[in-house]
Amino acid sequence: MRKLFTLHLLTNQKINSFQPMRRQQVELMIESLKNEARDRIVVDLSAKVASLNADLALLMMFRKRYTDKDLDNRGFKAVLQEVVHLAATPNLGDFFPFLGVIDLQGLTRRLKDLSKVFDEFLEKIIDDCAESNDQKQSKDFVGTMLDIMQSGEAEFQFDRSNIKAILFTMIVAAIDTSGTTIDWIITELLRHPHVMKKLQKELEQVVGLERMVKESDLENLKYLEMVVKEGMRLHSVVPLSQREAMEDCVVDGFPIRKGSRVIINNYAIQRDPNVWPEPERFVGSSIDVRGRNFQLLPFSAGRRSCPAVQLGIVVIRLVVAQLVHCFDWELPNDMQPCDLDLDDHFGVVTSREKHLMVIPSYRINE
Numbered sequence: 006m007r008k009l010f011t012l013h014l015l016t017n018q019k020i021n022s023f024q025p026m027r028r029q030q031v032e033l034m035i036e037s038l039k040n041e042a043r044d045r046i047v048v049d050l051s052a053k054v055a056s057l058n059a060d061l062a063l064l065m066m067f068r069k070r071y072t073d074k075d076l077d078n079r080g081f082k083a084v085l086q087e088v089v090h091l092a093a094t095p096n097l098g099d100f101f102p103f104l105g106v107i108d109l110q111g112l113t114r115r116l117k118d119l120s121k122v123f124d125e126f127l128e129k130i131i132d133d134c135a136e137s138n139d140q141k142q143s144k145d146f147v148g149t150m151l152d153i154m155q156s157g158e159a160e161f162q163f164d165r166s167n168i169k170a171i172l173f174t175m176i177v178a179a180i181d182t183s184g185t186t187i188d189w190i191i192t193e194l195l196r197h198p199h200v201m202k203k204l205q206k207e208l209e210q211v212v213g214l215e216r217m218v219k220e221s222d223l224e225n226l227k228y229l230e231m232v233v234k235e236g237m238r239l240h241s242v243v244p245l246s247q248r249e250a251m252e253d254c255v256v257d258g259f260p261i262r263k264g265s266r267v268i269i270n271n272y273a274i275q276r277d278p279n280v281w282p283e284p285e286r287f288v289g290s291s292i293d294v295r296g297r298n299f300q301l302l303p304f305s306a307g308r309r310s311c312p313a314v315q316l317g318i319v320v321i322r323l324v325v326a327q328l329v330h331c332f333d334w335e336l337p338n339d340m341q342p343c344d345l346d347l348d349d350h351f352g353v354v355t356s357r358e359k360h361l362m363v364i365p366s367y368r369i370n371e
């Protein structure tokens with residue numbers, strides 16, 4: 006299934022083919038911010054970035070626009086945040102099975118409510134895709150899964166509920182991660198005005214102030230690359246990974262029995278003073294993000310690491326570059342950069358506790 010996902014969505018060719026769609030969606034967000042800048046409105050940047058990422062991910066995966074209302078009145082960000090928060094909350098019932106029935110924390114009940122919301126949405130996606138795939142020569146990802154299901158040729162059980170489970174994983178994995186990462190990087194840039202200025206300088210030199218950033222500019226923006234890596238190091242949006250030992254082994258002197266689940270604390274590794282001499286510092290990391298040396302693990306590492314590293318990085322760099330290039334940012338109510346709060350909302354994906362509120366002013370020459 007991972008191979009299918011990679012082949013259908015994540016080859017270089019596929020990622021490039023979605024470039025015009027990314028440009029269009031990012032331009033829409035910039036246009037709306039430009040209007041708000043004209044009126045000096047305080048904008049909820051977290052919400053803007055979240056809805057941009059939901060649009061990008063859903064358009065890419067399902068080739069169709071779905072709005073917040075298609076999921077639930079609360080919208081994608083709020084619902085997904087609740088899912089990732091509940092999924093990471095330790096359930097007493099897992100440790101003391103007799104408590105599972107009582108559902109003391111109400112986790113099972115809340116997750117069941119959310120699963121109903123998602124179930125209806127996923128049914129709609131599958132129906133829409135089935136309908137549009139009938140008219141197309143080339144199948145999209147959902148169409149291919151429907152074909153596998155109908156052919157009965159899968160070597161494992163594969164029905165509609167399996168398709169829904171896969172789509173659910175993809176939506177959770179794709180939507181919240183990139184948006185949350187961008188949110189944290191902009192937060193750090195606001196907390197470090199000299200880094201923001203330096204990045205704007207690089208953008209002026211490479212792109213100029215007569216036009217917006219294009220995806221083809223990204224490879225020439227080396228300081229942007231470092232800023233993004235450092236933001237991902239300080240704010241590991243997926244703070245913990247879980248793996249199950251396939252055989253008895255010893256890790257760093259600790260014996261691990263086959264079948265044990267090991268939790269890897271990416272957050273702690275990325276702030277480990279033995280690896281990072283100044284762990285709290287922002288900017289200066291040139292270490293590879295693919296976790297080859299197990300020092301920087303925003304996408305985890307190994308066989309179950311994120312298959313969408315390249316796509317994630319492109320989206321993050323593009324959106325951060327556009328926001329920093331097109332606007333100067335001010336904090337509302339005379340707030341100072343050092344007063345910006347860094348409280349996080351712990352979950353499978355860890356986002357800012359409070360939304361980032363800022364005042365943009367447009368800086369590109371018309």
Ligand code: HEM
Binds near residue numbers: 178302308
């Ligand atoms: C900044 C953006 C992203 C970050 C930081 C990120 C991070 C991660 C991490 C850490 C994992 C592994 C979790 C674990 O260890 O169990 C993962 C898995 C996954 N990610 Fe991403 N991700 C990002 C973007 C995306 C996007 C855009 C997609 C889809 C288009 C995606 C699809 C997936 C999938 C399907 C998996 C599960 C892989 C498997 O179980 O084999 N991710 N991601």
